[in-house]
Amino acid sequence: MSESTLRLVWVYPDLLSTYGDRGNLLILARRAQQRGLPVEIVEVRSDRPLPATADIYLIGGGEDGPQALAAQRLIADGGMHRAVNQGAAVLAVCAGYQLLGTSFYAKGARCHGLNMIDISSDRGPSRAVGELAGEIDPRLGLPPLSGFENHGGRTHLGPGVSPLARVTTGIGNDGQTEGAWHGKIVGTYSHGPALSRNPAIADLLLRWATGHDRLPALDDTWSDRLRGERMAAVARPA
Amino acid sequence: MPLRAKVASSVSRTAAALSRAAGRGDGSVIGGWIGLKIDPDLLAHLSSGRAIALVSGTNGKTTTTRLTAAAMQVLGPVATNSFGANMPTGHTSALAKAGATPYAVLEVDEHYLAQVIDATEPRVVALLNLSRDQLDRAKEVAMMAQLWRTALAAHPDVLVVANADDPMVVWAAEGSTHITWFSAGQRWHDDSWVCPECGSPIERRDAQWWCTGCPLRRPQPQWTVEDDGVVDPTGAWHLVKLQLPGTVNIGNAATALAVAAQFGVRPLEAVPRLATVSSVAGRYAQVDRDGRNIRLLLAKNPASWLEAFDMAEEAPTLLSINARDPDGLDTSWLFDVDFAPLRGRQVFITGDRAYDLAVRLEVNDVPFRHVSTFEEAVRAAPPGRLEVIANYTAFQDIRAELDRVN
Known part of the structure; x- marks a missing residue:
């Protein structure tokens, strides 16, 4: 952590905030504050420079046009790149996940990504819409992923990244794997928003950001019930 | 009306009545569905000879349609789809059921606006707002605005009544020849931070908004909400007493008055009619x-x-x-x-x-x-x-x- 305050940056809410992505920011902030960590939230619109020193960057989903625009501006800005090189963590969802890679498709054209992780995305044969679930990479030591996906892309992982999860329900990257992680970067197609259904991922980001191996447990009654209900829903044959 | 359309219309009414009698629904969809199977042009046939207003947008369209129909009744009988059945089957049912009326006010699902404009050749189209709604299956907001814009460009004679406070609506409407702007306020801004024309950020201050990269900006509205009333284009203020709650509904009333005015209804005559609406398909009940x-x-x-x-x-x-x-x-x-x-x-x-x-x-x-x-x-x-x-x-x-x- 930079000083004693955890600094959260919400990247371009004017362009990338379509599926309740603000929720990820609110949940991270709350879980930090409940552990007594002071939090500073920085919302950065796309016409402003990104701070190059912060602890966690959040980047959300969006429509094709805003996604392409966001990628151009993030490449020109360079702030998130510098921050990650200095050890910042990133949670990227859907369009935001795609644009961290080498390239993605928007409005029928291939666009340059930020080249921060070894993934590339193109169009799939159909839109992936519905519940998404999977077993998270055991090295991360987290319970199963639960979410809702809504995207037309398919994402291909290079050797430089690991899948976040092995898909048990839904499509994710390609029907086999979902999301990706590398260093302190996590990308996922899961909305819900992702952290409302997966508070353990929020705590993973907080552990990365603070350097603490363990964080005090919180009362997760309602998110446990939500997870239980959603897991039961996907386990039932439709 | 051609014979085929007459038969279709009659069968449609019967099916709707059967559906209601059987307790299967309010009959507002099934009748139209059957009628359109018999005569695919039935909606066009049922529309001809009527002066029609269409009301579309993400929110407020059922209530605004009800208020507009109430205001238009100053002129005579008005056909309307008051159960919120807002796709062509619902329009067909509503018009068939109403029989020959000189006027119709129809709520239209935003995805169907182009198709329904083609079929009904409306005199007036009212555009309320566009925001995110059921993204797992609905069109994204910018795509919807583009569809509206294209539809209106193909019908230059339509009188457009549009919300000056919503940048997406303004962009969709601005190419039209005849536009009346109203201001009903917009609480929700999260789908219009980016200009639909040029992609630059949109700035807001108080009621005003403008694009920082191109000329798109809030037009001067002719109809506005002030306190618990509506100011008309002459500057006259009309107290609007509604049974429906909230300033949102004063905005809906302003829209209804603006639409009715396109047909010659004066606000003075229309305002008392608005107060007769107490609930709308269970809403506010x-x-x-x-x-x-x-x-x-x-x-x-x-x-x-x-x-x-x-x-x-x-x-x-x-x-x-x-x-x-x-x-x-x-x-x-x-x-x-x-x-x-x-x-x-x-x-x-x-x-x-x-x-x-x-x-x-x-x-x-x-x-x-x-x-x-x-x-x-x-x-x-x-x-x-x-x-x-x-x-x-x-x-x-x-x-x-x-x-x-x-």
């Missing part, structure tokens, strides 16, 4: 049960939740959320809504997806109690007003428990 005065408010998407909070009183409140097909299966929009206005009220939650709501309210610092049924909430609430805010199928479930109150 009040039911007394066990000493509780239960009021129903429908909220389907983030923008309409903000409006519901504006309408609701400071009273115990039940929130009910489902995610069935008509609602959209994705509940992530709950995090686009700030529930903070409910702090300090007694809040109950229920519905198929109450747990999604529970997680949301916890993060929002809004204390709540989960109840498994509507009845349990009624029992748990103290005597007096109980505000019920629910999304579409949750609303219909509760309406059914209250004997399909209208």
Whole structure:
């Protein structure tokens, strides 16, 4: 952590905030504050420079046009790149996940990504819409992923990244794997928003950001019930 | 009307009556569906000879349609799809059922606007607003604005009545030849930070908004809301007394008056008619049960939740959320809504997806109690007003428990 305050940056809410992505920011902030960590939230619109020193960057989903625009501006800005090189963590969802890679498709054209992780995305044969679930990479030591996906892309992982999860329900990257992680970067197609259904991922980001191996447990009654209900829903044959 | 259309229209009315008699529904869709099977041009045939207004947008279209129809009744009988059946089958049913009327006011699902303009050749099209709604299946906002823009460009004779406060609506309408702008306010800004024309950021200050990269900006509205009334294009202010709650509905009234004025209805004559509308397909309906005065408010998407909070009183409140097909299966929009206005009220939650709501309210610092049924909430609430805010199928479930109150 930079000083004693955890600094959260919400990247371009004017362009990338379509599926309740603000929720990820609110949940991270709350879980930090409940552990007594002071939090500073920085919302950065796309016409402003990104701070190059912060602890966690959040980047959300969006429509094709805003996604392409966001990628151009993030490449020109360079702030998130510098921050990650200095050890910042990133949670990227859907369009935001795609644009961290080498390239993605928007409005029928291939666009340059930020080249921060070894993934590339193109169009799939159909839109992936519905519940998404999977077993998270055991090295991360987290319970199963639960979410809702809504995207037309398919994402291909290079050797430089690991899948976040092995898909048990839904499509994710390609029907086999979902999301990706590398260093302190996590990308996922899961909305819900992702952290409302997966508070353990929020705590993973907080552990990365603070350097603490363990964080005090919180009362997760309602998110446990939500997870239980959603897991039961996907386990039932439709 | 050609013979085929006459037969189709008659069969359509019969089917609707049968559906109602069989208790299968209100007949507002099935009749039109059968009629259109017999004569695919039936909607066009039923429309010809009528002066028609179409009302479309993400939110407020059922209420605004009802208010507009009430205002237009100054001129004579008005056909309208008052059950919110807002696709071509519903329009066909409504027109067939109404028989020959000189006027019609039709609520149109925003995805069908182009098709219904083609079929009905309306005199007036009213565009209310565009915001995110059921993203798991609906078109994204910018795509919808583009569809509207293309549809209106193909019909330059249409008189467009459009919301000056919504940049997406203004962009969709601005190419039209005849435009009347109204200002009904816009609480929800999160779908219009980026200019649909050039992609530059949109700036806002008070009621004004403008694109920082191109000439798109808020046009000067001719109809505006001021206090509890509406200012018309001559500058005259009309007190608007409604049975419907909230300043949102004063805005809907302004829209209705602007639309009716395109047909020659003067606001002075129309305003008293607006006060006759008490509830709209169960929305705003009040039911007394066990000493509780239960009021129903429908909220389907983030923008309409903000409006519901504006309408609701400071009273115990039940929130009910489902995610069935008509609602959209994705509940992530709950995090686009700030529930903070409910702090300090007694809040109950229920519905198929109450747990999604529970997680949301916890993060929002809004204390709540989960109840498994509507009845349990009624029992748990103290005597007096109980505000019920629910999304579409949750609303219909509760309406059914209250004997399909209208």
